[in-house]
Amino acid sequence: MDEPTEIIVVPHTHWDREWYEPFQRFRLRLVALLDDVFDRMAHDERQRFTLDGQLAAVDDYLEVRPERREQVIALVRAGRLAIGPWQILLDEFLCSGENIVRNLERGLARSAALGGAMPVGYLPDMFGHIAQMPQLLAGAGLAHACVFRGVPDRVRSHAFAWQAPDGTTIRTEYLPGGYGNAAGLMDDPRLVTRRATDLADRLRGWRPAGDDTPILAMYGTDHAAPAPDAPDLLAAAAVDGVRLRLGTLAEYFATQPATVAGLPTVAGELRSHARANILPGVISVRAHLKQAMGRAERRVERYAEPLAALYHDQSVQRFLDMAWARLIDASCHDSVTGCGCDETAEQVAARLAEADQLGRAVCDLVGARVAAGVPRDGYLLFNPTPATRTALVRLDVEVPGDGPVGLLDADGRVAPAQVLDRARTLLADDVVPAADLPAVLTRVHGTELYGQEITAWSVSPTDATLTFEVARHGDPAFDVEDVRLALAAAIGPERWRVRIVAAPRVAVAALVEVPALGLAAVRPMALAQALPEPGPAPAGSSVPRSGGPVAAPGPAPIRRLTGGVRPVTVVDRTVDNGLLRVEVAEDGTLGLFTPDGVRVDGVGRIVDGGDVGDSYNYAPPAADELVDKPRAVRTVVVHDGPVVAVLDVIREYRWPVGADVDAGSRRVERETIIVTTRVELRAGEPFARLRLSFDNRCDDHRVRLHLPLPAPARSSYAEGQFAVVERGLTAEGGGGEVPLPTFPASGFVAAGGAEGSLAVLLSQPTEYELTDSGGELAVTVLRAIGMLSRNRHALRDEPAGPQLPTPLAQCRGERSVELAVLPFRGDWRSAGVPAAAEAYRHELLAFPGASDPTVGLPAPVAGLTVDGDGVTLTSVRDRAGRVELRVVATRDTSAVIGAGRGLRGACRADLLGHPGEPLPVDGDGLVRLPLRAWEIATVQLDLAG
8 A cells, every 4th residue: 555645744933023013012922922832842742843943033032031941952952843043034135145144153053052953944934035045055054945935937846956156056845835834724623634635635736756755734824823732633633645743844854855866956046926925125115224234234244343353353252243133133034124014114223223333333443453553643544355455535634724635655655635625723713701711611621622632722811812722632731720720810801702723624535555454554744736646755755744745746737646547527517537437418317438438328317106015015006107307407516526526416306295095196296306416436436426315205106216228138137145146127927916027236236238238336235127128227216105015906916914004114304325337348247347346335444543643654554365356255254263254256266365464374164164174375375265156165264473
């Protein structure tokens, strides 16, 4: 006789940590649910439970019930409770690749402390899956993945081989019907047998011929507990040819082969709508959360951690741990997505703000230590990129006079600085009664007055004037008591003039060279006239260290800046730096022109349309009205070069104030909206930086920035999490929502053809679409909606959540978005788009000096260099005294790694930081690391010194 089919029924709950209620309200329900489940498990050894693959639920519970910790450990060790491997169930497209790695790392470590992690990459409810997830899971030692959303229509069995861009494949279990495909199995004891029979019939169809392994049935759903008598109900069910048993998800996967032999292969990301909603509108709703995530991740990953790792400050590790805890929590698939209630969104924003603040605190602490040897009138600059770089730095400096300014480096070179603004020097000029002078002196706190330090003071009885001179650094010998005594001696005047005079301060911009992941010091100096071509000081010459003017070597004006970089010029509404020319058209759009003949016009057209959807899916009104023509346009020159040029293009629109959802149209009332596009072109950069800002006073609408392409494109290339993904003009449909081809990108998106291409460089996850049959890129700037989910939605068959108002998701008030546009010829690799995106996202960081102003500038310090065609650095961190870095390759190549202070040794490590094979250090002190295309590699270094 044939063996009966075995169905492993997995009791579980899918726990949204925060969603349509804020975190603490959901936690109350979590504690009550787990109290009940754990009580049952204590009295019935047949009970099994899978806690959603995320340690956050366990941690949130044990914070309230610490006395349950030993019971949890015992259940995990006994194999009856499955936990982990994630710290939290994330949204894969709305956080960085490094955030995903840290999520796995922390979840596995926390699970190990509680008895061990479920060895499955459980991804039950994410809104699609990134291309590199198979490599990440395999790198963490997980042999299986388990998914629901995003699986393409061609998958016809319960298992398939999911392949990452580097070729790594992992056996992946598809959940037909979702993570709750057996949710109602035991709702009614009288119907268990019938429902079990129906379940068996449905799930058998997903087993290919010859597959006699057990079938997986997921008994659970959102925030629900299993029936208390589930073991008895299951034992009483009598289904012909079927044996039912309770198990954990880990127990099910223990019955499945880890091999992918014979399985159909699916390569790359999973974003098909064929079998389930992937809810793509979460990419663009509450855009400020995405901006905050990108900003905080960048601050921690690329500034705070590298500074602490390379410049020996392990005392800040706890701050970094706290920052990562907040970043990981915010990455939850109902958190950074913005598809929760307003209270949830506010909590997520606060969490991200704290992560950013912690990153800034670490930068401040480490920066203050490393800048301690820099003179007080100087600055120490940090370059977060792994190659020596000449980049723009903006500084607020003190210099005498009102003439040209330069930045002097340790080698005696002077970089001409462009003066952007001059601060007021007269901070106060008041006449007060003599009786009020004691009150005036109470404004002095130690040596501080009006936020600056007192450098000098004077009391003049002749003209009854008290003067304070202030600057960034004051005179430590100052004592306000001396001022009181001087005033007491000046008997006579009944009214006094009180003046507070600040040292001249100017905001400047200059191009400065800084070593790879290294430090370089500069100090400002007044110039007698502009320098034509900075270079090393002549042998034997004396270069003043501060203050006094320097005679320029000749009367020539600035023709070039540094390293052969041409200056930026502005003529009327045209800006040019020799690498890119930008012209502002009459309608406020931009024309972009490159020296090799790439031309694109109409860049930056703003299109406002209606949106009567919800936080999950965009939906235009049945009778939409698009507004894309401004009523008035004017252009203002803010800075005219030579280092940086800035134009403000100011456009006036009349947008509908909202939508009439029932009527399926936009309202007739209008608001006047002023949209300012700040266009910035820097010397030496082949791209133009744009910043759009406006006061949003309208509801129920979507605002997109349209960027025509130099040539129509059949596909786009979007950089995301350790990969660049090619996407077409359409998306696969077949499920319960209309498959709009709106996609996420994090670092850049590029498209075009033989006549030229355009890349949009990004600093946060952003939604885009190839429109006009591939002729334009449309980037979503704002999607303002008023409902968490709508029961009736034109582009989705069923609700995605409860129909709750979310007035804050209308995103009223000041809104802005920053990006850059790069026209190029050829493909995105050969054109250096990843390097441009790296430079765009990572500005130099400046720390004020704190040492005696008579000392010289310290020599530049190199940190780490990472070179190699197609190699991108993603993180640098301290790992138990070693420096750990992670890189990804876009092609078969080698990474060449060096350290400024030399290498004692190096080794590969796995994704979780466990050291592996040694890597040789060659005679030049370099490590050469062969990489296959799209390999994510982790290397640990022992630095000399």
